[in-house]
Amino acid sequence: MAKRNIIEKAIDWSRRKSPWIIHFNAGACNGCDIEVVDALTPRYDVERFGMLLKGTPRHADVLVCTGAVTLQTRDRLKRIYEQMPEPKFVLAVGTCACSGGIFEDCYCVSGGMDTVVPVSAYIPGCAARPEAILDAVVKLLTSLEKSQKAIDN
Amino acid sequence: MTDNVQGSLLAKFPYLESKIKEQRQGRIFLDPLQKEQFWPVFDYIIDELGYKDFHMLVGRDSGETMHVIYLLTDGGANMLCPKLEVEKENPVIRSIYSRFSNCTWHELELVDLLGFVVEGLPEGLPNYPLPDGWPKGSHPLRKDWKVEYFNKETLTYNPPSDI
Ligand code: SF4
Secondary structure, three states, X not given: OOOOOHHHHHHHHHHHHOOEXXXXXXXXXXXXXXXXXXXXXXXXXXXXXXXXXXXXXXXXOEEEEEOOEEXXXXXXXXXXHHHOOOOXXXXXXXXXXXXXXXXXXXXXXXXXXXXXXXXXXXXXXXXXXXXXXXXXXXXXHHHHHHHHHHHHO | OHHHHHHHHHHHOHHHOOOEEEEEOOEEEEOOEOHHHHHHHHHHHHHOOOOOXXXXXXXXXXXXXXXXXXXXXXXXXXXXXXXXXXXXXXXXXXXXXXXXHHHHXXXXXXXXXXXXXXXXXXXXXXXXXXXXXXXXXXXXOOOOOOHHHEEOOOOEEOOOOOO
């Protein structure tokens, strides 16, 4: 891959330092959503890593997704994913999002997040703890940094 | 207080003899009743016995027949649950919308999940809670519905023809 020029480097740097996220509930029981909110609010405060919750997928780099994908949300999830600008990342928060969890094989559930969109990081746990969410975010950003460095060297 | 309830129910409707069960203090259940017997009891419970709060209703496929269980409370800790029984081939029930307008989404669930026909629901309500494009006439909470015959990709239900 070609080396990045200074502008691309600046864009990548800023993306790494301030990824914007969108939170989508694809059929969670709300347990994981509460943990996502906990991670966002001052007690755990992902904003200190520059993350910012956005209301629209068009502004977001990371899709934070909870719950097993139901048949009703399947197309909506796809549409939200398609609206996000490249490059985009998906965090599957909670066991349901990773594999379908206890809802797997239910008649109205399509399965885990990866049955519909490609997933960058899986965060297991029922519900996933806020520390685990933060850990996944930091790991995602670190691996991004590594791959960008690898391109340059 | 709940003894009075049982007493007045029995005095008014002798056919409830041995059909009233008090599982524990303040939880009274009636055995399933056919609609001719059910609706007078239902009205009496609300108008005369003061169980004026509609808590929720539950549909049930018992195998041979279909049941609707109405959970009514008196505004306190006491609950009275009359049950309506209908034939499986013709599961038509009357909506309680005129009394309790919050019944709509419970009754829509009966329609979608168990295939009840609810008469008297307002026009123009969406289907709920099954996804858009769900195959008509396929009701996943019925005992004879099997998830193996349901195709999630095409949203079609194809049971083998000998069933
Ligand atoms: S993983 Fe647990 S808490 Fe999270 S959506 Fe599933 S059931 Fe709810």
